[in-house]
Amino acid sequence: MKIAVLGTGGGARAHIARLAELGHEVHVGTRDPEATLARTDPDMMGTPPFGSWLAEHPGVELHTFADAAARGELVINGIDGHNAVAALSAAADQLAGKTLIDYAVPFLYNPDIEHPWPTPWGVMPTLDPCDRDSLGEQIQRALPRTKVVKAFVTQEQDTVVDPKAIGGGDHTMFVAGTDPGAKQQATDLLKAYGWNDILDLGPLVAARGMEMYAHMHSAIGFALGFGTHFGIKVVR
Template structure:
């Protein structure tokens, strides 16, 4: 299958590399391919320049967001940062029409002016906007009514999403969306990645809970030590 991955950060790279291993043809989307390939310094998370990474992954093709979405057969995975996602995806609404868009973005607002800031080892914890009464997933769906939006992958580091065996024992992944066939695409992909416990939360409104979980995920990560793989399990 031809699959598009939008975003060149660590999460996008993890999905692209794993999908190639699984035999898919992968198209990674970025705003400006020339600018992306011209970078010579690690990104803010310490990832090597994308051009260096791409040279080691010959099964991946770098294109613009729109070109990558157009190249996909049915499934597009979006890791575009929450602040930019709605605008970036709205600009490529036509090639996304009719396709399944799996979004794992978190609507973080960095360096917030907060009355009671949450200090972390890297500065103030970003706040969520939207929160409670809306979600990034729902905003994307409203902006792209012809696209079948699924919220998934968001409650876990993407390196663990594509390799759940990095955490010992079975743990749980969640999906939410309005279209059952689109959610099945996400479930099939998760099964291929190695997940055996996938819980369908129901309609896309449940994206609110998944996105808000990001703060608890961060707190657990701080407690365990940054970089420690972990998962959560729904016991029933």
């Protein structure tokens, strides 16, 4: 299958590598391919430059967001939440009729707030939108011809693509969206990644809960030790 991954950060790279391993034709989208390949410094999270990483993954092609979206039969959004709606809107025609799996979190970094949350790497970003709306819903409104599914967002992406690395895979992944066929595509991909427990949360409005969980995920991670990977399970 031809799958487009929009974004070049650490999370996107986890999907790119795993999809290629599974035999898919992977097309990667970035704002400016030449600029992306020219970078020589790590990003804000310490991730090495994409050009050197790409050289170690032959067969993966780098394009603009729109060109990658045009080539993909299924699209995964890993664009940072603050810029996702604008970047995806510019590729609306290329995304029309396709399933877009969105795992972005609407973080606003370095917030100027009265009671900041200190973390091992600085101040915790705030969420915008939060509670009254979600990034997933904003993307769907901006792209009415695209079938948006919110998924992957409650886990580190390294764990999304390899769930068995934590507890033998005995934990839960969530999906939400309006189109049943699109949710089935997301579910099928999760099963290919190795997930056995996938819980459908219903319509896309449930993206609000998944995105707001990002802070709880961080809090658990800090309690376990920064950098510790873990899973969560819904016990029925």
